[in-house]
Amino acid sequence: MSDAAILCVDDEVTILKCLKEQLKRCFGNRYIYEVAQNAEEAWIVIDELISEEIKILIIVSDWLMPGIKGDEFLTQVHQRFPKIVTVMLTGQADEAAIERARREANLYACLHKPWTEAELQQVISTALD
Amino acid sequence: MLSTPKPIGSISSAPIPKLKPKLSTWSVLLTALIAAIMSATAIYQFNQIAERSNNTRLLLTRVKEQVSRLNALEWEGIAKGEIDENLTEELAENRQSTDIILNELQQIDQQDSLSNLFSLYMLYRTEIDDAMGLIAQGKIKEAIDIDADGIDEIYDDLYAEVAILEKRFIEQKEQTRRIADFGTSASLILSAAIIGSLFHRFSNKLWAKNQALETALQDLQQTQSQLIQQEKMAALGQLIAGVAHEINNPLGTIKASADNTHKALQEALVELPYLHQRLNDAEQASFFELVQRALNSQPLIASTENRALKRKLTTQLQEYGLENARDTADLLMDMGIHEQTEFLAPLLKGDQGEWAVQFAYNLTCSFINNQMILRAVDRSAKIVFALKSYARFDQTGKKQRVEVTDGLETVIEIYHNQLKRNIELIRDYQPIPAIWGYPDELIQVWTNLIHNAIQAMQSKGKLMLTTRQQDDGVEVSITDTGSGISPEVQQRMFDAFFTTKAAGEGSGLGLYISQKIVEKHQGYIAVESQPGCTQFKVWLPIGAV
Numbered sequence: 001m002s003d004a005a006i007l008c009v010d011d012e013v014t015i016l017k018c019l020k021e022q023l024k025r026c027f028g029n030r031y032i033y034e035v036a037q038n039a040e041e042a043w044i045v046i047d048e049l050i051s052e053e054i055k056i057l058i059i060v061s062d063w064l065m066p067g068i069k070g071d072e073f074l075t076q077v078h079q080r081f082p083k084i085v086t087v088m089l090t091g092q093a094d095e096a097a098i099e100r101a102r103r104e105a106n107l108y109a110c111l112h113k114p115w116t117e118a119e120l121q122q123v124i125s126t127a128l129d
Numbered sequence: 130m131l132s133t134p135k136p137i138g139s140i141s142s143a144p145i146p147k148l149k150p151k152l153s154t155w156s157v158l159l160t161a162l163i164a165a166i167m168s169a170t171a172i173y174q175f176n177q178i179a180e181r182s183n184n185t186r187l188l189l190t191r192v193k194e195q196v197s198r199l200n201a202l203e204w205e206g207i208a209k210g211e212i213d214e215n216l217t218e219e220l221a222e223n224r225q226s227t228d229i230i231l232n233e234l235q236q237i238d239q240q241d242s243l244s245n246l247f248s249l250y251m252l253y254r255t256e257i258d259d260a261m262g263l264i265a266q267g268k269i270k271e272a273i274d275i276d277a278d279g280i281d282e283i284y285d286d287l288y289a290e291v292a293i294l295e296k297r298f299i300e301q302k303e304q305t306r307r308i309a310d311f312g313t314s315a316s317l318i319l320s321a322a323i324i325g326s327l328f329h330r331f332s333n334k335l336w337a338k339n340q341a342l343e344t345a346l347q348d349l350q351q352t353q354s355q356l357i358q359q360e361k362m363a364a365l366g367q368l369i370a371g372v373a374h375e376i377n378n379p380l381g382t383i384k385a386s387a388d389n390t391h392k393a394l395q396e397a398l399v400e401l402p403y404l405h406q407r408l409n410d411a412e413q414a415s416f417f418e419l420v421q422r423a424l425n426s427q428p429l430i431a432s433t434e435n436r437a438l439k440r441k442l443t444t445q446l447q448e449y450g451l452e453n454a455r456d457t458a459d460l461l462m463d464m465g466i467h468e469q470t471e472f473l474a475p476l477l478k479g480d481q482g483e484w485a486v487q488f489a490y491n492l493t494c495s496f497i498n499n500q501m502i503l504r505a506v507d508r509s510a511k512i513v514f515a516l517k518s519y520a521r522f523d524q525t526g527k528k529q530r531v532e533v534t535d536g537l538e539t540v541i542e543i544y545h546n547q548l549k550r551n552i553e554l555i556r557d558y559q560p561i562p563a564i565w566g567y568p569d570e571l572i573q574v575w576t577n578l579i580h581n582a583i584q585a586m587q588s589k590g591k592l593m594l595t596t597r598q599q600d601d602g603v604e605v606s607i608t609d610t611g612s613g614i615s616p617e618v619q620q621r622m623f624d625a626f627f628t629t630k631a632a633g634e635g636s637g638l639g640l641y642i643s644q645k646i647v648e649k650h651q652g653y654i655a656v657e658s659q660p661g662c663t664q665f666k667v668w669l670p671i672g673a674v
Binding site for chain 1: 373374375376377378380381382383384385386388389392393428430431432433436453455456459463494497498501504505546547550551588589
């Protein structure tokens with residue numbers, strides 16, 4: 001059984017649904033895939049995974065979400081868990097926010113919606129190598 | 130319209146030529162002042178001379194009178210044959226008066242033109258005194274002789290001299306008066322010329338200034354319309370960014386779902402031949418029940434409760450000895466199956482359980498993916514429709530029939546993403562008549578007010594939209610539960626360029642333009658605000674074409 005997880009955060013359920021399916025089809029049972037609809041929920045999932053002794057490898061987060069924005073959330077994650085790879089998946093590229101995330105959250109990559117499966121696969125694979 | 134390319138240059142180069150006319154204006158003024166003082170002095174002096182001439186003439190007339198009087202007194206003495214007390218007195222009085230007059234004349238006469246008169250008078254008086262002496266002695270005859278011999282002659286000379294002098298002083302007076310009058314006229318003409326030239330110069334300057342101001346005003350008006358255009362473009366830019374997000378999300382869903390369906394079907398087709406080989410009858414029955422149930426249920430959205438359900442399901446699956454219980458539980462959850470799982474027992478007890486669940490998932494997920502694709506397409510179509518309504522720029526400039534609620538709905542559609550989560554949207558629409566107006570401009574007003582409301586609530590709270598018929602118009606209220614607007618800000622918020630947002634974030638033209646648009650419709654916009662409740666009311670008349 002896998003003890004490493006990939007977490008996806010987006011306020012759109014459909015995005016979460018197909019993103020997770022896509023990741024599963026690419027990486028199969030190698031990882032656990034979890035999703036959350038906002039930063040608040042993401043922290044709950046993170047805590048749950050930690051309590052289950054599951055290591056979080058990557059967090060893929062949307063940028064424009066109600067409440068805490070993606071760059072801020074990833075920065076908070078990076079401060080607490082510097083080893084987690086941060087990736088942004090955004091429909092609206094706010095250059096300043098991306099730059100901030102690069103600087104403060106050590107952003108590994110930024111994918112733009114609509115993304116391709118190949119892009120996603122490549123980013124995740126290289127990040128985990 | 131004036132074609133004024135020149136004044137722009139004249140504004141920038143104004144300070145240099147400005148100095149020159151300023152200097153010459155001052156020198157002209159100074160020269161004019163000196164000339165005025167000089168001419169006034171000259172005129173004053175001429176008038177003095179004229180006055181003196183006049184005085185001299187008057188004195189001379191009085192001399193004449195005194196001389197005549199003296200002559201008369203002498204004859205009175207001759208007639209009486211003696212100098213009585215009365216006559217003596219009168220003679221003394223006459224002498225005294227004459228002395229005073231002559232004294233005055235002497236003082237006035239600086240050119241010695243009266244010396245002849247004085248000597249004639251002295252001679253006359255000596256003769257008269259002699260005659261008087263003779264009369265006093267009673268020698269009347271001798272006195273009459275002296276009279277006949279000399280006094281009359283001297284008297285005539287004296288009289289003639291006085292007459293000549295009188296005439297001369299009258300002429301002198303008139304001449305000086307003429308000079309003074311000429312001087313006055315000349316001064317007046319000169320003053321008029323100076324005042325005229327200064328006035329001309331000032332009016333020239335004023336004209337130039339006026340031109341410069343007119344150009345500046347035109348520039349300002351142009352800048353203002355540019356800024357209004359910029360604000361429109363900024364609003365559009367903001368909108369496009371929001372729309373990009375709105376469109377890219379469904380596009381992402383469509384793309385990923387299509388990919389997933391493709392892969393699922395590929396896998397399913399590869400596995401399909403093995404279905405009968407790998408599963409026995411009971412397992413197959415369980416399998417098809419799973420497929421059936423998956424098709425009839427919705428996938429479970431990630432949430433704390435659902436994760437708890439998944440953990441419970443994982444534990445249940447572990448009891449069947451599944452290798453990847455967690456992944457299988459996850460698949461089942463994605464198929465919407467988490468309770469009454471007893472029907473799965475035959476399938477899960479067998480050694481093909483996990484393979485079968487994955488196979489069932491592949492077969493059914495394409496239906497769910499298709500549903501998501503359809504929803505995403507609907508969503509995109511809605512956004513495009515809203516955009517079309519938003520961007521419908523009316524070129525005719527004529528009023529049209531507008532359904533106010535349509536405009537409100539268009540804006541809500543565009544802000545859907547920001548409204549859907551933590552903002553509760555309450556529509557309280559009462560039937561209202563269509564009004565005559567400019568639909569695209571009104572949408573700009575609703576966009577602005579709704580955008581401000583969302584920002585004031587920091588994307589969390591209640592947004593209420595109300596429509597009412599009010600008098601001969603419609604009233605739209607937009608109420609939010611945001612932080613409220615302070616009275617100071619309320620006073621200034623409709624001013625152009627007033628913004629409470631950070632520099633570069635807001636142009637400060639949103640409410641200004643909104644108000645202008647409402648005024649263009651002969652309506653009004655009002656605000657009431659306190660912390661937790663801010664209401665903007667827009668009243669628009671039904672109006673006519």
